[in-house]
Amino acid sequence: MKQRYHNSQKEVKGMNTAELREQFLIEELMKNGEVVFTYSHYDRIIVGGAVPTTKALALENYPMLKADFFLERRELGVINVGGEGSITVDGTTYDVAKKDCLYISRGSKEVSFTSVSASEPAQFYILSAPAHKEYPTTLMKEAAATPVVLGSADTSNHRTIHKYIYADGIQSCQLVMGLTTLTTGSVWNTMPSHTHDRRMEAYFYFDLAEDQTLFHFMGEPQETRHLLVHNHQAIISPPWSIHSGCGTASYSFIWGMGGENQDYGDMDIIKITDIK
Ligand SMILES: O=C[C@H](O)[C@@H](O)CC(=O)C(=O)O
Numbered sequence: 001m002k003q004r005y006h007n008s009q010k011e012v013k014g015m016n017t018a019e020l021r022e023q024f025l026i027e028e029l030m031k032n033g034e035v036v037f038t039y040s041h042y043d044r045i046i047v048g049g050a051v052p053t054t055k056a057l058a059l060e061n062y063p064m065l066k067a068d069f070f071l072e073r074r075e076l077g078v079i080n081v082g083g084e085g086s087i088t089v090d091g092t093t094y095d096v097a098k099k100d101c102l103y104i105s106r107g108s109k110e111v112s113f114t115s116v117s118a119s120e121p122a123q124f125y126i127l128s129a130p131a132h133k134e135y136p137t138t139l140m141k142e143a144a145a146t147p148v149v150l151g152s153a154d155t156s157n158h159r160t161i162h163k164y165i166y167a168d169g170i171q172s173c174q175l176v177m178g179l180t181t182l183t184t185g186s187v188w189n190t191m192p193s194h195t196h197d198r199r200m201e202a203y204f205y206f207d208l209a210e211d212q213t214l215f216h217f218m219g220e221p222q223e224t225r226h227l228l229v230h231n232h233q234a235i236i237s238p239p240w241s242i243h244s245g246c247g248t249a250s251y252s253f254i255w256g257m258g259g260e261n262q263d264y265g266d267m268d269i270i271k272i273t274d275i276k
């Protein structure tokens with residue numbers, strides 16, 4: 001498991017492209033036959049990917065957690081962005097198809113990830129946060145998440161938001177998680193952009209054509225920087241940073257947060273003409 005510490009706003013202002021990418025971009029998350037994790041000190045979120053092929057992959061323990069097992073003091077959210085798959089939690093198996101979400105309770109001891117087809121594997125995107133109590137392991141199919149349509153073609157940001165883990169959805173200690181799909185021809189996410197000093201956020205981009213890219217914007221609202229992101233890459237957004245992106249084609253992304261509250265609507269919106 002790789003580890004990333006905090007960066008101050010002042011430090012980030014002075015970073016060049018390589019330094020920004022090293023701190024805030026996670027380039028490789030979906031590796032066939034592997035579970036890959038990055039531990040971020042922003043709200044102690046762990047960002048990961050699991051791609052089982054011919055055999056199941058277990059959620060192993062990591063020495064740096066100093067825990068008896070991964071979920072001893074943590075909760076975990078998973079969304080599949082690949083082929084058909086399932087997740088087994090302490091003997092119960094859940095079918096997790098593309099865009100379905102499974103919340104896994106703190107205290108769960110044996111978790112494993114399986115694909116139906118090794119040639120079209122499931123690709124599980126994982127977020128885990130420290131948890132103080134147990135909430136039940138819960139599966140939410142994509143169809144069960146109420147879609148919220150935002151933006152318009154006029155502003156190139158027509159998109160549908162599916163919320164899974166949040167105050168009015170699957171219950172958790174602090175994890176908030178869902179996904180956004182851009183309508184063909186729309187390319188802007190999260191514009192107008194916002195910050196929420198109360199929560200960090202991670203974005204994982206998927207369904208972006210392999211020969212396309214996305215400009216992800218971060219930084220303080222009047223001191224923005226950008227990172228060039230490709231399909232299946234994630235970015236870590238500090239609480240003081242905007243997180244907004246513009247693709248060279250349409251795409252989807254998973255957003256996930258941890259921190260002070262689970263109120264999806266808690267956002268400090270920045271007027272479009274005020275961004276610098
Ligand atoms: O705090 C919430 C997150 O930034 C995202 O949910 C925003 C988003 O998906 C969008 O506007 O497209």
Ligand SMILES: [Zn+2]
Binds near residue numbers: 194195196201243267
């Ligand atoms: Zn946000």
